[in-house]
Amino acid sequence: MTAATSGKRRQGPRKGDLREKAILDAAEELLGREGVELMTVESIAKGAGISRASLYFYFGSKLEVLTALVGRTVDALAAQAEVAEAADESVEDVVRASVRHTANSWREHGLVMRAAVDLTPVTPAIRGLWTGTVNRYAAAMTEVLARAGVPDPAVAEALCWMTERTFYWASVNGDDLDRTADICAQIWCATIRGNN
Amino acid sequence: MTAATSGKRRQGPRKGDLREKAILDAAEELLGREGVELMTVESIAKGAGISRASLYFYFGSKLEVLTALVGRTVDALAAQAEVAEAADESVEDVVRASVRHTANSWREHGLVMRAAVDLTPVTPAIRGLWTGTVNRYAAAMTEVLARAGVPDPAVAEALCWMTERTFYWASVNGDDLDRTADICAQIWCATIRGNN
DNA sequence: GATAAAACTCGACACCGCGTCGATTGTGAT
DNA sequence: ATCACAATCGACGCGGTGTCGAGTTTTATC
Structure with a gap:
């Protein structure tokens, strides 16, 4: 139900699942601090401790992060x-x-x-x-x-x-x-x- | 009440008032045809028959057009x-x-x-x-x-x-x-x- | 514990839409 | 005729996006 993936990854309790949660947490934090408009792929990635390009491994866009x-x-x-x-x-x-x-x-x-x-x-x-x-x-x-x-x-x-x-x-x-x-x-x- | 101007123009029944209406009409048309997201300053300007830079003479942004x-x-x-x-x-x-x-x-x-x-x-x-x-x-x-x-x-x-x-x-x-x-x-x- | 296949990371790039600036042309008043 | 202001536009720089290919790390298997 939560899935909104057009990023490349698929299944399993891998390490990247932590990252995925970290990304969602970062997005939620940003949501409270700056709001949807100001929030950027860059800022989400920074909040999750990864690079912008890496975020695209998990989610296809800012909107997909928000959807998740x-x-x-x-x-x-x-x-x-x-x-x-x-x-x-x-x-x-x-x-x-x-x-x-x-x-x-x-x-x-x-x-x-x-x-x-x-x-x-x-x-x-x-x-x-x-x-x-x-x-x-x-x-x-x-x-x-x-x-x-x-x-x-x-x-x-x-x-x-x-x-x-x-x-x-x-x-x-x-x-x-x-x-x-x-x-x-x-x-x-x-x-x-x-x-x- | 309608005014939402940070574009440079101010007052009077000048020629540009027609343009202003044309811009709003173009925006309304675009709204029906493509929706808010797809609509771009470029496309509005084209719809109104002027250049992108000219539109900025009347309105400060796409959002100001929509506000008007x-x-x-x-x-x-x-x-x-x-x-x-x-x-x-x-x-x-x-x-x-x-x-x-x-x-x-x-x-x-x-x-x-x-x-x-x-x-x-x-x-x-x-x-x-x-x-x-x-x-x-x-x-x-x-x-x-x-x-x-x-x-x-x-x-x-x-x-x-x-x-x-x-x-x-x-x-x-x-x-x-x-x-x-x-x-x-x-x-x-x-x-x-x-x-x- | 070697190795191969994945999972994962990132720098660099091209693209697109935005907003601005300065130079130019049109227009109406005197 | 001229002067001030209205209106127009090309060109520029900026910031955010999404992709690509080349790297590194993790995990499963023997």
Whole structure:
């Protein structure tokens, strides 16, 4: 899933796997320090302790590095998501818990998630990773909403994109994510109630 | 409002104003044909019938051209928005009318509006134009929602961003905008009802 | 522990798009 | 006619990109 390789390498727990991780770590660090635009193949390579030409052995471009970085984070998100099953509370409680969980994801991975949103228009690969993640979330919420008498998947989808954008801006502006979560949850719940 | 000038020119209905419009038109055409990434100062200049160096007389960079283009469209949006006052119908009718109006905006100006969204992370100037537009809309809707017993501006804001993103994706994917409008309006109205 | 095939590294190169400068031509006012 | 300013362009240097081929290091095999 993480792979976005048009670099020449392929498989095995070789030495270069450490380099690969080092490159991703360097990219993430740069992301926080300079932002996507300023980041250059040169600076990533320097951060990883290799030459520019060597980086091209691992990744075909800056965008491929970023794609792999987003893939890594998206995988982490998916791993945490599976925890949030079980426990059949009221529908509204499930919704509130889900939104709070989303807030935590943005707290922990905001840097890369913001980059994922920013780069969605730029690369089909990242667009796929991000919309895939959101759609998986939307599919899960469609189930929940269906149990509350709101069967149309498009409603859950729209609310998911609301949640995404709202947290994105809150994350960019440094707003309080708890407050953001409350607002989103309020709208989710009101939508359920108002659709009876 | 449209101005984003660090090019050397300043004012007056001179001959070069035609060029300026020609440049914006060329950029808009290129936007549809090749997309933001492929578009180059060279190609814009060629489209406008001038040399690359001459374009720099009017605009300081490709991004400034795009900013002016977005500004032009955003102004058009604002102009159309003022029409939608008067006529005191029910709150839900106002909401539905507003969403339908938004759908028409995306139908008519989808190309540049998509670009505005895509470039929002890239330029503070475009970010300002776009968030300004959305926030103006949100402020108006806050009034409407307040009349329905939902005074918190953050709710209208979140719903506006939902509307923005949902139409954005629908526009990108070529989905039916009427259907999208229905879904959005449904959520707006349900939120009002559910918040009683 | 020799050796051959890989995995890996890097300097050097050509390319492309950007932004600037200075020199030149067009245009309108007086 | 001339003067100031609007507009145009060729040519330059710069910085980032991606590739190539020649090296070095690692790993598997005997």
